[in-house]
Amino acid sequence: MDVIFNRRSIRRYKKQAVEPDKVEKLLRAAMQAPSAVNQQPWEFIVVQNKGGLERLAGISAYSKMVAEAPLAIVLLGNEDRMRLQHHWEQDMAAAAQNILLEAAYLGLGGVWLGVAPMKDRMDLISELYGLKSKLRPFCVIPIGYPEEGQEHKYVDRFDSNRVHYEVY
Numbered sequence: 001m002d003v004i005f006n007r008r009s010i011r012r013y014k015k016q017a018v019e020p021d022k023v024e025k026l027l028r029a030a031m032q033a034p035s036a037v038n039q040q041p042w043e044f045i046v047v048q049n050k051g052g053l054e055r056l057a058g059i060s061a062y063s064k065m066v067a068e069a070p071l072a073i074v075l076l077g078n079e080d081r082m083r084l085q086h087h088w089e090q091d092m093a094a095a096a097q098n099i100l101l102e103a104a105y106l107g108l109g110g111v112w113l114g115v116a117p118m119k120d121r122m123d124l125i126s127e128l129y130g131l132k133s134k135l136r137p138f139c140v141i142p143i144g145y146p147e148e149g150q151e152h153k154y155v156d157r158f159d160s161n162r163v164h165y166e167v168y
């Protein structure tokens with residue numbers, strides 16, 4: 001898949017809105033992710049209003065680009081759906097990666113902004129949306145059409161020294 005190799009974190013976006021059918025495709029991609037015992041613990045908050053995006057930008061010093069994005073998706077894990085609680089972060093990470101890959105495929109770009117397990121960031125999001133404690137904020141992904149100079153492009157990270165055949 002070309003998008004696996006070409007995907008880059010995109011942190012600056014055109015003002016152009018993301019079409020609703022593309023937003024749905026991003027969410028569909030997320031929900032296709034593998035998860036432990038197929039528990040699918042995810043829920044999503046889609047944020048498109050300027051005030052909401054500006055508030056989300058405040059979750060950390062490294063999230064400022066959210067204020068300038070046309071769209072952000074907040075990924076939440078719902079404890080009610082966690083039959084295997086200890087795998088929730090792996091499940092959510094798979095969904096996050098699917099969103100980033102689908103975004104690249106659609107000509108969009110995004111960046112994974114880490115939230116869990118940092119309690120301060122999780123608490124800020126919980127307060128922002130008045131979330132019940134069973135909902136665990138996992139990450140935030142701002143998305144938009146890449147600004148000039150922010151293209152997806154291949155960077156070769158393959159390192160044969162990291163690969164061990166049969167023995168280490």
Ligand SMILES: Cc1cc2nc3c(=O)[nH]c(=O)nc-3n(C[C@H](O)[C@H](O)[C@H](O)COP(=O)(O)O)c2cc1C
Pocket residue numbers: 007008009010011060062063111112113114115
């Ligand atoms: C768990 C996680 C947390 C991250 N948090 C941030 C963040 O807070 N702000 C940011 O700008 N990028 C964040 N990133 C993006 C990484 O910086 C980026 O993926 C990495 O530099 C590799 O670049 P690439 O995505 O273009 O391949 C995060 C990525 C991951 C997987």
